Amino acid sequence: MTPASVHLTPGHEAFRSEVRAVLDAHVVPCLAEWERSRCIPRPAWRLLGKHGLLGVGYAPDRDLFHSLVLLEELGRTGYAGFRAAVGVHAYMATHYLAKSGSPFLRARYLAPAVAGEKIAALAVTEPDAGSDLAGLAVSATAAGEHVVLRGVKSMITNGTTADFFVVAARTGVGSAGPAGISLFVVDSASPGVSVRPQETVGWHCADTAEVRFSDVRVPTGNMIGRVGTGFRQLMHGFQLERFVAAALALGGIESCLDATRTHLRTRHVFGGRLSDLQSVRHAMAELFTELAAARHLVHDAAWRLSQDDLPAAECSMAKLYTTELACRVADRCLQLHGANGYLAGSAVARAHAEARAATMAAGPSEVMRDLIAGEMVDLG
Ligand SMILES: Cc1cc2nc3c(=O)[nH]c(=O)nc-3n(C[C@H](O)[C@H](O)[C@H](O)COP(=O)(O)OP(=O)(O)OC[C@H]3O[C@@H](n4cnc5c(N)ncnc54)[C@H](O)[C@@H]3O)c2cc1C
Known part of the structure; x- marks a missing residue:
């Protein structure tokens, strides 16, 4: 092949x-x-x-x-x-x-x-701190060989089923901003951890939940990296996260276009197939062209990541373009399916609802634009 x-x-x-x-x-x-x-x-x-x-x-x-x-x-x-x-x-x-x-x-x-014996989740977002994660409030207070975690995380994927959470918490309690943040692994079975499912519009099997830490004692040996380096680790990890979000969205776009192509070839209107109508053909031609452009962006971001570079602009571009494209594709494909596409259980209706989440999860599009502008407008 x-x-x-x-x-x-x-x-x-x-x-x-x-x-x-x-x-x-x-x-x-x-x-x-x-x-x-x-x-x-x-x-x-x-x-x-x-x-x-x-x-x-x-x-x-x-x-x-x-x-x-x-x-x-x-x-x-x-x-x-x-x-x-x-x-x-x-x-x-x-x-x-x-x-x-x-x-x-x-x-x-x-x-x-x-x-696959233990399920992992990443707990960064809080009810009052999402994009601006330097403002996160979950605290990790030193107590001998342990730290004590207090606070709430929100919108955590794999939230109720996870065996452990990678948690971003404020070790420099009292010091605002990024310097006081550290990462810990926390067993979900630890006393004081409780989870509450959050009902989302789509992404149901992603098991989204709020996670509460009520005086949870975590061994200091469960810190990932050194104290106070959490923010830097997250900024680094977010490049991978954005690349992952972009590559997943790419596959989602392909599946939506595949389903629509099949529908257009089999649905008959006005004595011919939907796929024979020029405006429909052109709509699909444009979407496939945009998919090809998105694929180039994502594959290029992969290449830069593989060079051990920290390609913030390229990962952000890939995430921005691909997740926004997924929304446009789902919207157009739903239209091309007609009323059948709007039936509950239709693949394009699901894609339509699900695509919206990806322009927010792993950082909203506006933040991607800020990061890209930071390199393309301010530097260079
Ligand atoms: C389905 C789903 C799954 C998720 N899974 C996880 C997970 O597993 N773990 C986890 O930690 N988090 C998770 N998140 C949370 C996700 O990371 C946050 O949604 C994201 O960081 C944005 O934060 P927020 O939603 O609090 O939006 P806010 O920070 O409140 O921002 C709200 C809106 O304001 C605008 N905005 C924000 N910043 C700027 C800016 N600088 N300039 C201009 N406009 C701006 C954007 O339109 C943004 O959507 C998930 C989210 C979703 C939707």
Whole structure:
């Protein structure tokens, strides 16, 4: 098979086929049920782990383009809740353990997460601090060999099922701003941790929840990296997070366009197929052109990330363009499906509702524009 871009080899495409076979056999048939039950069952996590799909980012024989292929394929399943849950677990939360976790933390949390035995979540956002995370308030107060966590996190993916949270907390209590933030791994079974599901419009199997820490004692050995480095770690990790969000959205766009192409070829109006109408053909031509442009942006961001660069502008561009495009594509595809597209359970209706979340999660579009302008307008 011809690789999907200059950055991919036949080996990456063979990996794509393997991933697609696993997802088609074991995931796609179950997604509607998982969406209804609002979580991914544990055996499914183990199955993904058994097939090596939860540790692609950390496997020595895989590179970032294997991750890109995996993320695109997760996106192509057409359920944003599923792809977000796996993306958070396999990349956004566990990244900090892999990059800065002690050998003890990697053995206790990262290894079982890769195996699908433990489910991971990233707890940064709070009810009063989202984009402006230097304003976060959850506190971690020193108490001998422990810190005591107090406060609330909100909109946490995998929130009720997670076995552990990577939590951003303020260790420099009293000192406002980024300098006092540190990262900790917290067992969800720790006394004082409570979770409350948050009802979202879509992304149901992403299991979104509020997480409350009421005097939770966390061993100081559960700190990731050094004290006060949390903000810097997050700023670094957010480049990966934005790339992941962009690659997942890319797959989602493809699945939406695939479903629409099939519909247009089979739906008959005025004595012909919908796909014969020129205005419809042109609409699809434009969307496929934009998809190709988005793919170039995302694959280029992957290449820059793989060079160990910190490509803030490129990751932000990829995230901004792809997640905004997903909204436009879903909107246009819903229109092209007519009333059938608006029926509950229709893939395009779901894509329409789900696409909106991705322009906010992992940082809103406005923040992406600020970051891009910071490099393109102020520097250079
Ligand atoms: C489905 C979903 C899943 C999520 N999962 C997680 C998770 O697993 N872990 C986690 O920690 N967080 C998670 N989040 C939270 C996400 O990271 C935040 O939504 C995001 O950081 C934005 O914060 P906020 O929603 O509080 O918006 P706010 O910071 O309150 O901003 C509100 C709006 O103001 C505008 N705005 C903000 N900043 C600027 C600016 N600088 N310039 C101009 N306009 C601006 C934007 O329109 C923005 O949408 C999730 C969110 C969603 C929707």
